[in-house]
Amino acid sequence: MSILTLQHVSKSFGSKHVLRDLNLTVPTGSIYGFVGENGAGKTTTMKLILGLDRADSGDIEVAGEQVRFGETATNRQTGYLPDVPAFYGYMTATEYLRMCGQLTGLRGTALASRVTAMLKRVGLASASHRIGGFSRGMRQRLGIAQALLTMPKLLICDEPTSALDPQGRTEFLDLLASLRGQTTILFSTHILSDVERICDHVGILHQGRLQVSASLADLKQQYAKPQVRLTFETAVQAKQAATLLMPLQHHNHVQQVTQSAGEVAVAYAGIYAAAADRILTALLAVRLVPLTFSQEEANLDQIFMEVVQ
Ligand SMILES: Nc1ncnc2c1ncn2[C@@H]1O[C@H](COP(=O)(O)OP(=O)(O)OP(=O)(O)O)[C@@H](O)[C@H]1O
Numbered sequence: 165m166s167i168l169t170l171q172h173v174s175k176s177f178g179s180k181h182v183l184r185d186l187n188l189t190v191p192t193g194s195i196y197g198f199v200g201e202n203g204a205g206k207t208t209t210m211k212l213i214l215g216l217d218r219a220d221s222g223d224i225e226v227a228g229e230q231v232r233f234g235e236t237a238t239n240r241q242t243g244y245l246p247d248v249p250a251f252y253g254y255m256t257a258t259e260y261l262r263m264c265g266q267l268t269g270l271r272g273t274a275l276a277s278r279v280t281a282m283l284k285r286v287g288l289a290s291a292s293h294r295i296g297g298f299s300r301g302m303r304q305r306l307g308i309a310q311a312l313l314t315m316p317k318l319l320i321c322d323e324p325t326s327a328l329d330p331q332g333r334t335e336f337l338d339l340l341a342s343l344r345g346q347t348t349i350l351f352s353t354h355i356l357s358d359v360e361r362i363c364d365h366v367g368i369l370h371q372g373r374l375q376v377s378a379s380l381a382d383l384k385q386q387y388a389k390p391q392v393r394l395t396f397e398t399a400v401q402a403k404q405a406a407t408l409l410m411p412l413q414h415h416n417h418v419q420q421v422t423q424s425a426g427e428v429a430v431a432y433a434g435i436y437a438a439a440a441d442r443i444l445t446a447l448l449a450v451r452l453v454p455l456t457f458s459q460e461e462a463n464l465d466q467i468f469m470e471v472v473q
Contacts, residue, residue, distance in 0.1 A: 165191070165192045166189045166190055166191055167190055167191070167226065167318050167348045168188070168189070168190040168224075168226055168350065169188070169189050169190075169224070169225050170186055170187060170188040170209070170212075170213070170222065170223070170224050171187055171223045171224075172221065172223070173186040173187075173188075173212065173224060174219065174220045174372075175208055176220055182205040182208050182372060183205050183219075184371070184372030184373055185222075186205075186209065186222070186369075187373075188367060188374050189377070190318075191348075191365060192348055193345065193348055194349075194364050194365045195340065195341070195344055195349045195351060195365070196349065196351065196364075196367065197351055197358075197362075197367070197380075198350055198351060198353070198367050198369065199359060199367065199368050199369065199464075199468065200354065200370060201354060204369045204370060206322065206323070206352040207322055207352070210350075212231070213226065213231060214239060214244055215231050215232060215233055215234060215235055215239065217233065218234075219233070226242055226318060227241045227317050227318070229241070241316055241318055242316050242317075242318045242319075242320060243310075243311030243312055243314065243316035243319045244311055244319075244320045244321075245304070245308055245310075245311045245320070245322065246307070246322050247322050247323040247324060247327065248303075249303060249304070249306070249307035249310070251295045251303065251306065252295065253294060253296030254296060255294065256291075256292060256293065256294055257283060257291055257295060257298075258283065258292075260295060260306070260310070261279040261282060261306075262279055264313055265278060265313050268314050270313070278313060282309040282313060285312070286305040286306065286308050286339060287305060287339070288302065288309065299332065300327050300328055300329075300332055301328050301329070301332025301336060304324055304332070305335070305339060307324075308321075308336075308339060312347070315347075316347060317347060318347065318350065319347045319349045319350070320350045321351045322352050323352055323353055324336060324340075324353075325337065325358050326353070326354075337358060337361050337362050341361075356463075356464040356468055357464075359464055360380070360463065360464050363380060364379060364380055365378070365380065366378065366379075366380055366383055366464070368468060368472070375472070380464075383464075383467055384461075384463075384464075387462070387470055387471070389419055389462060389466070390436070390461060390462055391431045391459075391460050391462075392430045392432060392436075392457065392458070392459055392460070393428070393457075393460050394443075394456065394457050394458075395426055395428075395454060395456045396426050396427075396428070396452075396454055396455060397426070397455055401426070401452060402425065402428050404452060405428050405447055405452055406421055406423035408447065408450065408452070409430060412442065412443075417433055417434045417435070417438050417439040417442055418430055418431075418432055418439060418442060418443065419431040428454075429460075430443055431466070436459055440457075440459075444457070
């Protein structure tokens with residue numbers, strides 16, 4: 165079952181074709197990482213899903229109901245968190261959520277208990293000061309509380325972690341992960357490590373189309389090769405190592421060699437021990453000794469580079 169489907173959706177701004185026949189299906193209950201470079205069209209897609217902009221063509225359905233531009237009917241099912249949510253800084257979190265709840269028709273004890281539950285849910289139950297003094301992380305968490313007030317089936321988050329420091333990001337990602345099973349989350353980002361941390365499905369938007377859409381596990385299996393990562397004392401040594409290993413590419417287990425500063429990554433096929441033997445033999449023959457030598461799992465960065473190249 166899918167909570168959200170986009171079929172053959174296209175959108176241009178003047179002569180700029182941002183989305184070209186985009187098809188996207190988000191499985192119910194998933195945390196779906198919607199990945200793309202800056203300007204790929206993630207925000208545009210989200211605005212179309214929310215009915216805030218008009219698609220040139222195509223169909224969008226949320227929970228089986230068609231989204232229509234300018235109408236908010238499907239937004240009953242949808243909560244939305246923009247990248248930098250705006251609040252009234254003079255209000256407390258409780259006052260703000262009460263106001264939002266009233267706007268959605270909640271009243272009396274139902275409103276009070278819902279606000280209290282949401283503040284607790286996002287870790288702001290004891291934050292009694294004004295929102296103006298909140299950190300960015302606290303603001304994002306309040307944004308989630310607001311988006312969840314109506315218990316939406318689908319929560320849309322547009323690059324929610326891009327403005328957060330590492331601690332705020334960790335807290336926020338933990339919060340999103342804790343919502344698994346309660347709502348479906350469409351989470352746009354260009355921070356691939358965030359996707360790896362909490363998402364179970366991934367879609368990669370590139371050149372107006374979803375180039376890949378799969379479970380994270382399938383994607384790793386299908387695309388990425390495992391690799392050996394070596395670090396050297398200097399970039400010059402790393403370059404020497406890469407030059408030495410390059411001719412081994414495409415045979416002898418070594419698939420691809422890339423170098424950046426003091427690091428060399430060697431993607432390999434087959435058995436780790438055989439690839440490691442091959443690499444170390446080549447390096448030690450010229451007494452080029454790495455500082456570190458480690459096996460790494462396939463990661464989303466590699467897959468992303470492979471898809472967008
Ligand atoms: N209202 C608009 N008028 C003209 N061009 C627009 C408009 N909205 C978006 N664009 C253009 O469409 C493209 C996609 O923008 P969008 O904001 O959807 O990308 P994004 O993937 O969300 O990028 P980012 O990660 O930078 O937020 C960009 O080139 C942008 O300049």
